[in-house]
Amino acid sequence: DIQMTQSPSSLSASVGDRVTINCRASQSISNYVNWYQQKPGKAPKVLIFAASSLRSGVPSRFSGSASGTDFTFIISSLQPEDFATYYCQQTYSTPTWTFGQGTKVEIK
Amino acid sequence: EVQLVESGGGLVQPGGSLRLSCAASGFKFDDYAMHWVRQAPGKGLEWVSSINWNSGSIGYADAVKGRFTISRDNAKNSLYLQMNSLRSEDSAFYYCVKDIRLSSSPGTHFDYWGQGTLVTVSS
Numbered sequence: 001d002i003q004m005t006q007s008p009s010s011l012s013a014s015v016g017d018r019v020t021i022n023c024r025a026s027q028s029i030s031n032y033v034n035w036y037q038q039k040p041g042k043a044p045k046v047l048i049f050a051a052s053s054l055r056s057g058v059p060s061r062f063s064g065s066a067s068g069t070d071f072t073f074i075i076s077s078l079q080p081e082d083f084a085t086y087y088c089q090q091t092y093s094t095p096t097w098t099f100g101q102g103t104k105v106e107i108k
Numbered sequence: 109e110v111q112l113v114e115s116g117g118g119l120v121q122p123g124g125s126l127r128l129s130c131a132a133s134g135f136k137f138d139d140y141a142m143h144w145v146r147q148a149p150g151k152g153l154e155w156v157s158s159i160n161w162n163s164g165s166i167g168y169a170d171a172v173k174g175r176f177t178i179s180r181d182n183a184k185n186s187l188y189l190q191m192n193s194l195r196s197e198d199s200a201f202y203y204c205v206k207d208i209r210l211s212s213s214p215g216t217h218f219d220y221w222g223q224g225t226l227v228t229v230s231s
Contacts, residue, residue, distance in 0.1 A: 001170075030214070031215075034218075036218075042223075044153065044218075045221065046217050046218060055219075087152065089153075089218075091212075091215060091216050092214050094212065094213055095167030096169065097155040097158070097212070099152060100152075101152050102153070
């Protein structure tokens with residue numbers, strides 16, 4: 001099975017900071033990584049799909065990139081409403097879709 | 109507006125059974141694959157099962173294979189999860205999730221989620 005190792009598990013940052021979250025796949029998965037945001041008590045929602053495509057309506061401060069088996073999610077300028085947990089997901093190995101462990105972003 | 113409303117959760121004893129339902133609206137249900145994803149309280153997301161548009165392709169996570177059965181009724185715009193031989197580690201919120209494609213295939217993603225139904229397995 002493909003494993004997704006996400007880091008860090010949590011971080012604390014100030015409004016306006018650049019935030020970077022990483023996911024490493026255990027094998028090559030092309031660009032088949034999605035990023036989800038989950039706020040407390042709410043269902044997740046997709047922000048980035050296919051490693052770097054921004055879902056319609058999602059602010060442009062969110063972005064994603066890929067390099068080999070390493071995938072990066074960036075919030076360019078952290079806003080108070082970005083307090084949430086973020087998950088990567090691989091959709092390469094059909095039909096077992098693995099999520100990363102999650103990164104909790106706290107506002108300083 | 110896309111809506112996914114789960115029901116059927118509750119408290120069940122270890123070894124017991126439960127059937128979850130998901131009522132879908134706001135989109136053409138039989139044009140999309142669907143999934144169940146679970147989340148234990150305070151823990152991460154775990155994909156459980158998927159079913160393509162015509163029930164011709166079904167998949168399960170190893171943790172539930174042989175115990176859970178996913179199904180759908182396109183005439184009723186409904187998705188189901190029959191859960192048997194429940195264990196304490198199955199306790200979680202169960203989310204009904206819509207895929208962007210007819211069949212969940214490499215490169216897909218999940219675009220709508222329900223609010224979840226809580227399953228608690230305890231004696």
